[in-house]
Amino acid sequence: xxxxxxxxxxxxxxxxxxxxxxxxxxxxxxxxxxxxxxxxxxxxxxxxxxxxxxxxxxxxxxxxxxxxxxxxxxxxxxxxxxxxxxxxxxxxxxxxxxxxxxxxxxxxxxxxxxxxxxxxxxxxxxxxxxxxxxxxxxxxxxxxxxxxxxxxxxxxxxxxxxxxxxxx
Amino acid sequence: xxxxxxxxxxxxxxxxxxxxxxxxxxxxxxxxxxxxxxxxxxxxxxxxxxxxxxxxxxxxxxxxxxxxxxxxxxxxxxxxxxxxxxxxxxxxxxxxxxxxxxxxxxxxxxxxxxxxxxxxxxxxxxxxxxxxxxxxxxxxxxxxxxxxxxxxxxxxxxxxxxxxxxxx
Numbered sequence: 001x002x003x004x005x006x007x008x009x010x011x012x013x014x015x016x017x018x019x020x021x022x023x024x025x026x027x028x029x030x031x032x033x034x035x036x037x038x039x040x041x042x043x044x045x046x047x048x049x050x051x052x053x054x055x056x057x058x059x060x061x062x063x064x065x066x067x068x069x070x071x072x073x074x075x076x077x078x079x080x081x082x083x084x085x086x087x088x089x090x091x092x093x094x095x096x097x098x099x100x101x102x103x104x105x106x107x108x109x110x111x112x113x114x115x116x117x118x119x120x121x122x123x124x125x126x127x128x129x130x131x132x133x134x135x136x137x138x139x140x141x142x143x144x145x146x147x148x149x150x151x152x153x154x155x156x157x158x159x160x161x162x163x164x165x166x167x168x
Numbered sequence: 169x170x171x172x173x174x175x176x177x178x179x180x181x182x183x184x185x186x187x188x189x190x191x192x193x194x195x196x197x198x199x200x201x202x203x204x205x206x207x208x209x210x211x212x213x214x215x216x217x218x219x220x221x222x223x224x225x226x227x228x229x230x231x232x233x234x235x236x237x238x239x240x241x242x243x244x245x246x247x248x249x250x251x252x253x254x255x256x257x258x259x260x261x262x263x264x265x266x267x268x269x270x271x272x273x274x275x276x277x278x279x280x281x282x283x284x285x286x287x288x289x290x291x292x293x294x295x296x297x298x299x300x301x302x303x304x305x306x307x308x309x310x311x312x313x314x315x316x317x318x319x320x321x322x323x324x325x326x327x328x329x330x331x332x333x334x335x336x
Contacts (some may be wrong), residue, residue, distance in 0.1 A: 023312070023313065024309075024313060026305070026306045026309050027306050027307075027309040027310035027313055028310070029306075030304070030306045030307075031306055032289060032305070032306075035205045047177045048230050048287065048289065049289065049304075049305030049306050049309065050283050050284060050286075050287050050288055050289050051198075051284060051287065052305070052309065053280045053283050053284050053305050053308055053309060054280065054284035056276070056277065056280050056309075056312050057277055057280045057281050057284060061277070061281060066278075068275075068277050068278045068281040078209045080297055107236075108224070108226065109225055109229070109236050110236045112221045112222065112224050112225045112236075113225050113229060113236040115218050115221050116218060116219060116221050116222035116225060118218075119216065119218050119219065119287060120218055120219065121200060121216065121218050121289055130193075130297060136198070136217075137194070137216070137217030137220070137221050138194045138195050138197075138198045138199060138200075138202070138217050138219045139195075139198075140221055141191045141192075141195040141217065141220065141224075142195035142196070143193070144224050145191065145192060148282070
């Protein structure tokens with residue numbers, strides 16, 4: 001079974017859209033993350049929802065839970081001005097993130113390897129240079145279960161079998 | 169608004185349950201992760217779905233996407249024996265993971281800080297030493313939007329206001 005056979009349609013967001021759009025989409029559809037595209041449709045980043053959550057925390061607080069606890073409204077209000085009206089591009093890290101992308105013909109085990117290594121809640125599947133769809137972690141597990149790659153009491157790492165081609 | 173007001177019920181899994189149980193629960197309910205409890209009900213870990221996905225990949229392949237690509241069925245079959253019938257405990261890292269937990273009275277900004285720092289798709293909310301509920305990243309964003317902490321075109325970091333207590 002190949003990546004392009006199990007991926008799904010998923011909302012995407014433009015890198016120059018308001019950061020609010022990403023937050024709203026994730027919230028409304030209960031998404032684990034969102035694919036960020038450039039103006040010409042290239043995948044620029046995959047933003048886990050847990051990182052979009054950072055956008056509501058002033059940067060000087062992000063690594064200091066104690067500061068979050070004592071943060072008073074007056075200070076937070078001033079921080080708000082710095083965050084207001086930002087685009088997604090402005091809120092992304094300066095260095096580009098490692099892209100959790102897979103090729104259309106990648107096997108489940110290849111997708112699982114990329115997902116686990118990058119700790120990404122979803123993988124963007126590329127076909128002929130374009131975004132074909134997205135595979136979330138629960139979706140990948142569901143397909144692994146369905147294909148018997150994980151069976152009763154056994155995790156079977158036989159995912160490299162091209163089941164779609166070999167089944168009989 | 170406090171953590172205990174926005175958390176939700178969520179499936180949990182016992183640390184000595186088969187790893188299959190975690191995979192199945194995540195797949196069936198499309199969960200972003202799952203809370204692992206010890207026999208006496210303490211939170212031991214929060215497993216992101218992206219890490220449970222690792223269970224279907226032999227450990228020697230996990231950090232090597234190239235190896236995943238060339239992995240043949242015969243090799244994978246042998247690896248399967250090593251993974252078969254494992255419990256969640258056996259598949260967790262040797263060192264205990266940093267626990268993404270919040271207190272019942274933590275504010276949205278505190279929960280967001282913990283979530284962002286640990287890159288966790290969900291936060292376990294503790295009340296009087298027991299698991300009270302779980303907050304996912306999309307849920308946190310939804311509540312931040314609802315409370316006007318993120319408003320039209322503006323991310324407002326006023327989340328430390330105890331809205332529940334101060335609203336009038």
